[in-house]
Amino acid sequence: MKDDVIPLEYHPGIFDKYKNNTNLDDWCDGFPDVMCGLGFDMDAGESFLAFKESCGLHIKPANNRRNEYRNILYLLEHAERQIIGNYLFSEWRYFTHWSLGGYDEYDSDLCIRILNLLESTYIEKE
Numbered sequence: 001m002k003d004d005v006i007p008l009e010y011h012p013g014i015f016d017k018y019k020n021n022t023n024l025d026d027w028c029d030g031f032p033d034v035m036c037g038l039g040f041d042m043d044a045g046e047s048f049l050a051f052k053e054s055c056g057l058h059i060k061p062a063n064n065r066r067n068e069y070r071n072i073l074y075l076l077e078h079a080e081r082q083i084i085g086n087y088l089f090s091e092w093r094y095f096t097h098w099s100l101g102g103y104d105e106y107d108s109d110l111c112i113r114i115l116n117l118l119e120s121t122y123i124e125k126e
């Protein structure tokens with residue numbers, strides 16, 4: 001985590017503003033601060049790829065985007081919170097900045113599903 005980021009504590013409702021909004025561009029208002037504050041990094045999916053290679057879980061190769069997203073969600077269901085948060089942060093950034101607005105409802109749905117999964121990791125630990 002960067003030295004200038006003030007650590008945040010998770011609290012119920014911290015993600016509500018985002019999980020009910022499919023317009024990922026609207027997430028720019030506060031989402032990066034929340035994710036950085038919780039200790040997540042935009043790592044371009046590197047921690048997820050390392051997990052995918054070392055987790056020992058076997059998945060069928062995806063033949064379309066829907067199956068690719070199912071595979072990602074399946075793997076994330078077995079990942080640590082840090083990997084889930086890093087992946088979400090990186091994917092959101094990709095969709096809203098690097099894809100030049102080229103995301104659609106499937107991409108938004110993926111982010112919201114990952115956000116719900118991330119939130120569940122906090123709730124399970126309470």
